[in-house]
Amino acid sequence: MSLTSQIMMIRPVNFNYNEETAVNNKFQQATPNADVHTLALAQFERMVSLLEKNGVDVQVIEDTRETFTPDSIFPNNWISFHEDGSVILYPMFAENRRKERRQDIIDMLSNIYEIKNTIDLTHFEHKHLFLEGTGSMVLDRHHHIAYMCASPRSSTDALHEFCKQMHYMPLIFDAVDKHGFAIYHTNVMMCIGNNFAVVCEEAIKSLDQRAQVIKSLAQTEKEIIGISLDQMEHFAGNMLQIKNKYNESLLIMSEQAYLSLNKKQLKCLEKYAQLLYSPLDVIEKNGGGSARCMMAEIFLPPKKSLI
16 A cells, blocks of 8 residues: 655644534534634644654645635645546535635645646535545545545445546445444544544444445455444544554554554554554544644655655
């Protein structure tokens, strides 16, 4: 499986609780009487510093004040970058999140990386169908499998179009939290690494669907590290494996995700990567997303003149 040391992150200018996304993101909770943006920005900067100190190349893009985009800190939902030079734009559920899509970011990255093709899936918004990038999908990029739990944010029709364009095989299932609400994004319950997978199996209530997911992971030689519904609510599924410029494997997560894991789980994960974690509680509580959501992996080939 491919790992990248190139990450894009968006420095927010107006991070806050987003009422448009809260209707189906049960991880969100507003923090009253607090300067949420200032606190979140400090956590953002701390995470960037952690990544850079550990040899990760972080392309930090400045958010724009021209539009109200309280969730711009989560760029992996509107764009993804692929090894064949493809850039994919995704259909977003919340109207104010659609404003996060910026051509100037793509233009800037095209000065550094080879962009050969842009696939625009945003037309699905006209049909009220959505696919919020690598939030909706957890990609096994090596085996070309797209895992997705269906939800109001994650349409099977849009997924099939992604898979057709990018030659992936879809694996669709249903997943709910402990209250029976559909899990809005697959990447809060599942992480696919090189040789491991973190999965909240009990969120998949259908035993047939659960068996299908486990079989696929076993066939692709992943060690399955199960997490509980409670650990999932602490964002223990919202991790991302990357590498640094020294080709060392890193697994990025939030502090509360790390603290929710038990010794056995940590020992399993440490076989595959150095574990890096940073406090993100303000972002997690108000935004309903965590470390993985803040990072858009860049797999684009570099410009030949820069090699």
